[in-house]
Amino acid sequence: MTKTIGIDAGGTLTKLAYLNDQHELQLQHFPSSDLSAVLNWIHQYDIREIGLTGGRTEQIKMMLDMVDSVHYLVEFEATLKGVRYQLEKEGHLFEKSIITNIGTGTSIHYMDTEKHMRVGGxxxxxxxxxxxxxxxxxxxxxxxxxxxxxxxxxxxxDLLVQDIYQGMDTPAELKPTLTASNFGKVGIKEVIKxxxxxxxxxxxxxxxxxxxxxxxxxxxxxxxxxxxxxxxxxxxxxxxxxxxxxxxxxxxxxxxxxxxxxxxxxxxxxxxxxx
Ligand SMILES: Nc1ncnc2c1ncn2[C@@H]1O[C@H](COP(=O)(O)OP(=O)(O)OP(=O)(O)O)[C@@H](O)[C@H]1O
Ligand SMILES: [Mg+2]
Missing domain, CATH: 3.30.420.40 (ATPase, nucleotide binding domain)
Incomplete structure (x- = not known):
């Protein structure tokens, strides 16, 4: 069994990645509210080296007493490194791209062949x-x-563009079926239930x-x-x-x-x- 794993301890879920004896990538996740399950999993094997990232890193680190070395990587760096690996594995080649990570919250990044940066969220x-x-x-x-x-x-x-523009053409740049207001019908209609x-x-x-x-x-x-x-x-x-x-x-x-x-x-x- 592998001695090296990667852990991304997120706000909701803690994700694990490792290679099995056949060098195939194995993946699994645990709720971050139950970090002892992660620890029990680690203790089953003789894991000596861990790559760690994510907002719950410190909590995990405090519990890892018998691991020889822990390599911390800032979450955005780890995510983008992973994305680059996955893109290559799946045969995608983009000169530049936006990466939208929909976790507990959402973080948005820009990446090209030379650099990457967080651009919003x-x-x-x-x-x-x-x-x-x-x-x-x-x-x-x-x-x-x-x-x-x-x-x-x-x-x-939902209130659609066509619900607002009743009986007339919508402006050219607005498709009639687009959402004009999420939940917008509730306040202007008399439906109770x-x-x-x-x-x-x-x-x-x-x-x-x-x-x-x-x-x-x-x-x-x-x-x-x-x-x-x-x-x-x-x-x-x-x-x-x-x-x-x-x-x-x-x-x-x-x-x-x-x-x-x-x-x-x-x-x-x-x-x-x-x-
Ligand atoms: N089994 C599951 N249990 C809980 N949430 C789940 C599950 N499967 C999917 N989700 C969804 O995935 C979201 C968490 O996504 P993800 O694991 O990418 O975030 P995270 O890394 O924990 O958070 P962050 O990166 O913001 O710290 C949850 O908010 C929920 O909407
Ligand atoms: Mg995350």
């Missing part, structure tokens, strides 16, 4: 999705939330559209075509990907989704030691 992210979902439905389980949101309909809650699944789907729309809008603006600013969306928030969430993808393409940019989108930081922390 928003507090709207995966944490917003589960936070609002849990306030609305009382459900904390992520998979359950996704299941409900999947069947929800947004049209009774909304189905939780519809509200959840609308929350998902809000989160996806805010993140995509910001990413597109930053891509335009940097004259960049490709936007790479990563982060565990995309896991098993076809609906969110669809929202992101649809809007990115509408704005004439190219969305890219990586295979192991949640693990860029952990992979980067691992590669930092192996290279």
């Amino acid at each position: 928003t507090g709207v992210g995966g944490g917003t999705l589960i936070g609002l979902a849990s306030l609305i439905t009382g459900i904390h389980d992520y998979e359950e939330v996704l299941q409900l949101a999947k069947n929800g309909k947004r049209h009774g809650i 909304y189905e939780p699944e519809d509200v959840l789907a609308t929350v998902q729309g809000l989160v996806g559209e805010v993140i995509t809008t910001l990413s597109i603006q930053l891509a335009e600013q940097r004259d960049t075509e490709h936007i790479i969306y990563i982060g565990t928030t995309l896991d098993n969430n076809d609906k969110l990907r669809e929202i992101i993808s649809h809007y990115t393409i509408l704005k004439k940019k190219t969305p890219v989704f990586l295979q192991d989108h949640g693990f860029s930081g952990a992979i980067g922390a691992l590669m930092n030691i192996l290279e």
Whole structure:
């Protein structure tokens, strides 16, 4: 069993990346609220060297007494290193790109062949999705939330451009089916009861559209075509990907989704030691 692993201890999830005896990349995650599960996992094996990144690094470090060496790498460096590795592995070659990491919050980066930098971000992210979902439905389980949101309909809650421009043409630059106001119908219609699944789907729309809008603006600013969306928030969430993808393409940019989108930081922390 491997003696070297990469860990990305995030606000919600702690991700692990390592190579097995066949030198294949293995990935798994634990809730960051249960760091002892991570420690138990580490203690099962004779792991001597750890690459560490993420906001919960210090908590993990304090618990790692029997590891010989811990190599810390700043989260943004680790994430971008991981993304570069993943792009190469998946055969992508972009001169420049925007990387949008949808974690608990969302962090946006610019990367070209020589450099990378953080160019923006928003507090709207995966944490917003589960936070609002849990306030609305009382459900904390992520998979359950996704299941409900999947069947929800947004049209009774969101206000579209065509709802505002009734009986007339919309301005040329505004597609009639675009969201004019997320949740905008609620305040101007007399509907008392909304189905939780519809509200959840609308929350998902809000989160996806805010993140995509910001990413597109930053891509335009940097004259960049490709936007790479990563982060565990995309896991098993076809609906969110669809929202992101649809809007990115509408704005004439190219969305890219990586295979192991949640693990860029952990992979980067691992590669930092192996290279
Ligand atoms: N099994 C799961 N449990 C909890 N959240 C999940 C799960 N699967 C997907 N998610 C989503 O993924 C989000 C966390 O994504 P990610 O792991 O990329 O963030 P993080 O690294 O913990 O946070 P940050 O980078 O902001 O510190 C959650 O907010 C939630 O929306
Ligand atoms: Mg993260």
